[in-house]
Amino acid sequence: MLTLKGDKVYLRALEPEDLDFIQEVENSEDFWEISSTRVPYSRFLIKKYLQNSHRDIFDVKQLRLMICRLDDTPIGLIDIFDLEPKDRRAALGILIVSDENRGKGYGAEVLKLISNYCFTHLCLHQLYANVTIDNLASIKLFEKCDFKPVGIKKDWVLVNGKFKDEILYQLINNVY
Known part of the structure; x- marks a missing residue:
């Protein structure tokens, strides 16, 4: 059974055909707050990113996968980033x-x-995610999936001239 397939969705590597989907996501101001993006990306840069997306996660310290429903419809992205192999941890963004x-x-x-x-x-020991204090859907999601809130970063993100606090969530794997 494919490790990255569930009852409702599966995760797959990025394909050249994902260019339009990724360009729409990356250039949507609706998502800039959660991705720390402040400027649009050109089609050229996204195409180059896709051409290099096959590189090893331990080399580039990140991996982006497409989230697809079982009918093959892409519905989102999941990122593993800020990989620290020595400390066996990485951040997640969904x-x-x-x-x-x-x-x-x-x-x-x-x-x-x-x-x-x-x-x-x-072989990671822990995963973490940063969620702004007002992102109730993400807070509910991470807590439902056993991520624990371990701290609040005060005035961490500036959005539309106002600072927001950010919650740091961790999921620690105690099985070695």
Whole structure:
């Protein structure tokens, strides 16, 4: 059974055909707050990123996978980033793009799949995520998936002239 396939979704490597989807996501100001993006990306840069997306996670310290429903429809992206092999930890970022695909359990299944992958295949000890204090859907998602809030970073993110606190969540794998 494919490690990155669940009952509702599966995760796959990026393909050249994902260019339009990724360009739309990266250039949507709706998502800039959660991705720390402040400027649009050119089609050329995204194409170059896709051409290099096959590189080893331990070399580039990140991995982005497409989230697809079982009918092969792409619905979002999951990122493993800031990989620290020595400390055996990495950050996660998840995005389900449209409201019609949110609240259906896709995010929880993705976090379970990617956590299992990181702990089993990448031999990581812990995963973490940063969530702004007002992102209630993400707070609910990470807590549902056993991520623990371990701290608040005060005035961490500046959005539209106002600072927001950010919660640091961790999931520690105690099985070695």
